[in-house]
């Protein structure tokens with residue numbers, strides 16, 4: 001590892017009420033990143049979770065060291081998009097990995113993302129639940145139907161060349177992520193879709209790695225019916241403007 | 243060019259061809275023999291496309307990988323992580 005040793009990976013972990021998941025995800029991250037040997041740091045961006053997520057994060061920082069675990073909390077819940085921006089500001093790596101802290105995204109895939117990135121010097125590598133060995137656990141028929149239907153509709157209307165648009169387990173070159181975030185207008189759940197569409201628009205190269213997605217074990221799911229409406233509006237917006 | 247523009251252009255081009263055939267601007271015996279089919283062809287096309295999409299979505303729903311092993315493995319890792327973290331002095335919130 002001569003040429004790659006200068007790479008550093010900053011893992012952004014936005015949390016809101018993840019007190020049960022955070023210690024597990026950190027433990028898994030440290031385990032897999034240490035095994036892979038890549039230099040890394042984990043940046044936890046907690047938005048004033050009332051359940052004590054930040055206290056758990058502080059304990060973890062003591063255990064694993066403040067060079068590995070960085071805490072960049074904010075006062076109140078300000079949303080995912082700005083959480084990433086906030087996290088990037090403090091990131092020292094040249095690559096950024098974004099993932100959910102709710103154990104849906106398994107850290108074991110990160111080394112596959114990194115290897116994939118190297119094979120084609122990709123600007124973005126995104127996890128995909130829809131091809132190859134990828135998949136989901138814990139979804140009922142209805143959720144699968146909505147997900148597959150929305151995905152096909154998006155493929156037909158936008159032809160993005162990427163199979164999973166709404167996934168949020170990705171690796172970005174740092175400057176690419178900064179540029180993309182700046183060009184995104186949407187908030188919340190559809191933000192991930194806009195990010196990847198903008199990446200295509202700007203001719204960034206995108207690689208894909210199949211991932212397994214295990215629905216959250218602990219904590220509240222924030223997915224509701226309004227997400228479908230949000231998604232449809234965002235899709236039409238992208239259709240008409242990109 | 244936006245995706246919307248692409249769709250409008252493609253639909254416009256196909257529509258123009260369809261209208262030209264229909265109004266016999268292009269003389270063609272085949273059109274005379276199958277006029278009704280030609281008249282209904284846009285609807286037929288849309289319906290077929292819809293049915294194909296529906297079948298594709300259903301196929302993909304039923305073949306959606308369930309990742310049962312990944313879930314089982316995660317459960318094991320959660321237990322392992324908790325034990326190890328306790329050993330390292332982490333205090334879990336009850």
Ligand SMILES: Nc1nc2c(ncn2[C@@H]2O[C@H](COP(=O)(O)OP(=O)(O)OP(=O)(O)O)[C@@H](O)[C@H]2O)c(=O)[nH]1
Nearest residue numbers: 014015016045047078079080083100101102221222
């Ligand atoms: N800092 C911060 N993190 C957030 C915010 N909203 C969600 N998160 C975190 O972002 C990640 C993804 O959010 P989720 O609630 O899992 O969203 P989801 O995956 O679409 O839906 P479910 O897993 O079904 O709840 C998790 O790690 C959350 O804790 C926020 O406003 N601020």
Ligand SMILES: [Mg+2]
Nearest residue numbers: 100102104216
């Ligand atoms: Mg989640």
